[in-house]
Amino acid sequence: MSAPAIVGTIDEPPTAPPSRRERRADQNRSESSSHNRGPLMTTAGYVGMTVALLIVAVPLFWIIITSFKERGDIYVRPAQWWPNPATTENYHDVTTRIPFSNYFRNSLIITGVTSTVKIVLGVISAYALSLLRFPGRGIVFLVVIAALMVPNQITVISNYALVAQLGWRNTYQGIIIPLAGVAFGTFLMRNQFLSLPGEIIEAARLDGAGPLKLLWKVVLPMSWPTLVAFSLITVVNEWNEYLWPFLMSDDERVAPLPVGLTQLQNNDGVTNWGPVMAGTVLAMVPILVLFLVLQRQMIKGLTAGALKG
Amino acid sequence: MATVYFDEATRRFAGHDKSAVDSITLDIADGEFLVLVGPSGCGKSTTLRMLAGLEPINGGRILVDGHDQQGVRPRDRDIAMVFQSYALYPNMTAAQNMAFALDNAKVSKSETKSRVAEAAKILELDELLDRKPGSLSGGQRQRVAMGRAIVRNPKVFCMDEPLSNLDAKLRVSTRSQIAGLQRRLGITTVYVTHDQVEAMTMGHRVAVLRDGRLQQVDTPERLYDHPVNTFVASFIGSPSITLVESKVEQGVASVHGLAVPLQRDVAARAGGSVVVGFRPESWRIVGAGDGAGDGARSETGVESLAISVDLVESLGSESFVYGRPVGAEEASRVTVRLEKRTHLRVGDVVNVVPNQGEVHVFDASTGDRISD
Missing domain, CATH: 1.10.3720.10 (MetI-like)
Known part of the structure; x- marks a missing residue:
C-alpha cells in the first residue's frame, strides 16, 4: 500500500512583514552608505553646485550693481564689479521717466x-x-x-x-x-x-x-x-x-x-x-x-x- | 441599528473573469457582530466596501433595514467605517476628526461637543483631544478612528482589519475593548479580519470566505466543531487540524494504517476514499512504544498510531507536538495537544489514538463534510 497523502495541514506561520525597527535599520544603512561616497564624487558635487550657483547669481549680481552705477560707469573696461560711486539716481529715474x-x-x-x-x-x-x-x-x-x-x-x-x-x-x-x-x-x-x-x-x-x-x-x-x-x-x-x-x-x-x-x-x-x-x-x-x-x-x-x- | 442582508451580492472587477465577490447571501441581524474571515484576496474587504457603498455591485443587492442600497451614496447610507490604516484627517485634531461627520450632518455645536466628549471618555481619549494624528501613537490613532465611528451613532459599523497595525499585546486588549463596546452600543457590526483568533473571539457569528465565495456562516463553536468542508476545517483552529486522505474499506478508514471506524451512515456516504480530520486535542496518548507504521497494539488493546516527534511547542499551560507517523516520514505532520505536565522531546515516539466522536470526515473529491 502506498503511503497515504496528506491533503491539507496548514501549519506554516504567517510570514511577518519586517518590523519597523528592521526597516529603520535598513534606512540607516542606505543613508550611511550615501555618506561614504568617495572624495571625488563629493568634489564633483560641489563643483556642480558652484557652477549652477554662478550661472544664476552672476547675472543677478550684475543687474543689482548696475542699478546703482552712474551712467558712465556701466560701459567701462575692465568691468567694474562694484558701483563706485554708488548712486540711487537710477531708481529715481525709473519712477519719473x-x-x-x-x-x-x-x-x-x-x-x-x-x-x-x-x-x-x-x-x-x-x-x-x-x-x-x-x-x-x-x-x-x-x-x-x-x-x-x-x-x-x-x-x-x-x-x-x-x-x-x-x-x-x-x-x-x-x-x-x-x-x-x-x-x-x-x-x-x-x-x-x-x-x-x-x-x-x-x-x-x-x-x-x-x-x-x-x-x-x-x-x-x-x-x-x-x-x-x-x-x-x-x-x-x-x-x-x-x-x-x-x-x-x-x-x-x-x-x-x-x-x-x-x-x-x-x-x-x-x-x-x-x-x-x-x-x-x-x-x-x-x-x-x-x-x-x-x-x-x-x-x-x-x-x-x-x-x- | 439595522439589519443587513446580502442578496446574492456580486462584484466583478473590470478585466477579471472571476468575481471578487461571488453571489454572497448573508443575513445579519440587528445588533449582531458578524466577522468576515478568510485568507488574503478572498473578497472579504470588497464585501465590506460594497456594504459601505465604496464598491459598486455588479449583481444581486444589499439591503440595510430592508432598503435596497443600489444607487445610495456612501454618505447617505449612515454607515461608519474604521479603516485598517485608520485614515484620520492629518490636518485636524483628534476632536475635530471625531466631530467632522457630525459637522457635516449639521448637528448642533453643543450636541457635537457632548457626543465627542462622551466617545472620548469611553475610549480614554480625553487627554488627547487637542492632538493631531501625527503626534499620536498607533494605538491612540486606532482609538480616534473608533471614536470617529461611534460619535455618529450609525446604523452599521464596518471595520476593516482595524487591529492589524497594533502590536500583539495591544491587539488583545483592544480586541476585547471593541467587542465590549459593540455589546454596549448594540450597533450592527461587520468586522473583517484575516486573523482567525480575532474572528473566533469577537463575533457572534463568523462568515468564512474563500475566493469570493461564502463557505460557512456559523457561531465560532459550530465553525470549530462542525466545519462544512476541509477549507473551513483547516482555516479555523490553531494549530490547524490534521487532514489525512484515507482509503475506506468495509466502513473503516485507514489513517496511516490506523483503523478509524466510520459511523454507518457516514460510511454509506463515503466512496472509496475520504479525508479524515483530527483536531490537536482529539488525540489521546496511550503509552510510548516503537510500533511500526501499521498500527501497534498498546496495553489498552486499542489500535494506535505511532508518531515520531519532530517539533515540540511549549506554551506553558499546554504544549503541541508535531510529528510524522513512523514508517511514513514523507507524509506531512500530525499535530497533538499535550497536557501541561506531559514532557516529550524531539525524536521520541508516542502512540496516540483519536477520541471517539471527535473525528471529522470529508469527501475526498469535493472536500465537503460527510460526518455529522
Whole structure:
C-alpha cells in the first residue's frame, strides 16, 4: 500500500512583514552608505553646485550693481564689479521717466486676477479628473495634456484676431482671459490628488462630506505644499508675462511692468541701462518677498500621521 | 441599528473573469457582530466596501433595514467605517476628526461637543483631544478612528482589519475593548479580519470566505466543531487540524494504517476514499512504544498510531507536538495537544489514538463534510 497523502495541514506561520525597527535599520544603512561616497564624487558635487550657483547669481549680481552705477560707469573696461560711486539716481529715474506706479498697478491686477483664476480652475479641474468618477475622464485628461504641449506663441495670432475683434485691446479682460487657461495646474494638482491615500477620501465621503467640503477640508489641507508651489510658479509666470500683454496694450492704461520696462530702454535712442536695471530690481522685489513668505509652507509636509506608522 | 442582508451580492472587477465577490447571501441581524474571515484576496474587504457603498455591485443587492442600497451614496447610507490604516484627517485634531461627520450632518455645536466628549471618555481619549494624528501613537490613532465611528451613532459599523497595525499585546486588549463596546452600543457590526483568533473571539457569528465565495456562516463553536468542508476545517483552529486522505474499506478508514471506524451512515456516504480530520486535542496518548507504521497494539488493546516527534511547542499551560507517523516520514505532520505536565522531546515516539466522536470526515473529491 502506498503511503497515504496528506491533503491539507496548514501549519506554516504567517510570514511577518519586517518590523519597523528592521526597516529603520535598513534606512540607516542606505543613508550611511550615501555618506561614504568617495572624495571625488563629493568634489564633483560641489563643483556642480558652484557652477549652477554662478550661472544664476552672476547675472543677478550684475543687474543689482548696475542699478546703482552712474551712467558712465556701466560701459567701462575692465568691468567694474562694484558701483563706485554708488548712486540711487537710477531708481529715481525709473519712477519719473515712466509712469512706474501705473505699470506696477497693472501688473498687480493682471497677476492677481489671472493667478487666482488659474489656481481655482486648476484645483477644481484636477479634483474632477482625480476624485470624481465619470465616463470619458481619461480622454478629458488627455486633451488637457495635449493643450500643455502647444506653445502659446502658436495660439497668439488667432487669439489676437479674436480679442481684437471683440474690441478688447487695451482692456484688462483682453489680457487676462486668454491667459487664464490652465493645463499645467490641472496636470500638477491631479497627480497630487491621486497621490493622496484613498482611504482618507473614502473616510470623508462616509463621514458625509460633500464635494466642496471634501476638497476644502480634507484634500487641500493635505495638498498644501504642492498647491503653494503651483501658486508660486503661476504668480511668477504671470508677473513676468511679456508677449501677450505687449500685443494687447499700447500704453500705461493696462500694460504691466515688463512692457513698461521696455519703454525705459528705448526712451532716448541710446539705451540707458542704469534705469532699466533699477526697474528690473524693483519688479523683482514683490516676487522675492512672496517667495520668502511661502517657501516655508512649500517644504512643510502635512500628511504626516494620517495613516498607520 | 439595522439589519443587513446580502442578496446574492456580486462584484466583478473590470478585466477579471472571476468575481471578487461571488453571489454572497448573508443575513445579519440587528445588533449582531458578524466577522468576515478568510485568507488574503478572498473578497472579504470588497464585501465590506460594497456594504459601505465604496464598491459598486455588479449583481444581486444589499439591503440595510430592508432598503435596497443600489444607487445610495456612501454618505447617505449612515454607515461608519474604521479603516485598517485608520485614515484620520492629518490636518485636524483628534476632536475635530471625531466631530467632522457630525459637522457635516449639521448637528448642533453643543450636541457635537457632548457626543465627542462622551466617545472620548469611553475610549480614554480625553487627554488627547487637542492632538493631531501625527503626534499620536498607533494605538491612540486606532482609538480616534473608533471614536470617529461611534460619535455618529450609525446604523452599521464596518471595520476593516482595524487591529492589524497594533502590536500583539495591544491587539488583545483592544480586541476585547471593541467587542465590549459593540455589546454596549448594540450597533450592527461587520468586522473583517484575516486573523482567525480575532474572528473566533469577537463575533457572534463568523462568515468564512474563500475566493469570493461564502463557505460557512456559523457561531465560532459550530465553525470549530462542525466545519462544512476541509477549507473551513483547516482555516479555523490553531494549530490547524490534521487532514489525512484515507482509503475506506468495509466502513473503516485507514489513517496511516490506523483503523478509524466510520459511523454507518457516514460510511454509506463515503466512496472509496475520504479525508479524515483530527483536531490537536482529539488525540489521546496511550503509552510510548516503537510500533511500526501499521498500527501497534498498546496495553489498552486499542489500535494506535505511532508518531515520531519532530517539533515540540511549549506554551506553558499546554504544549503541541508535531510529528510524522513512523514508517511514513514523507507524509506531512500530525499535530497533538499535550497536557501541561506531559514532557516529550524531539525524536521520541508516542502512540496516540483519536477520541471517539471527535473525528471529522470529508469527501475526498469535493472536500465537503460527510460526518455529522
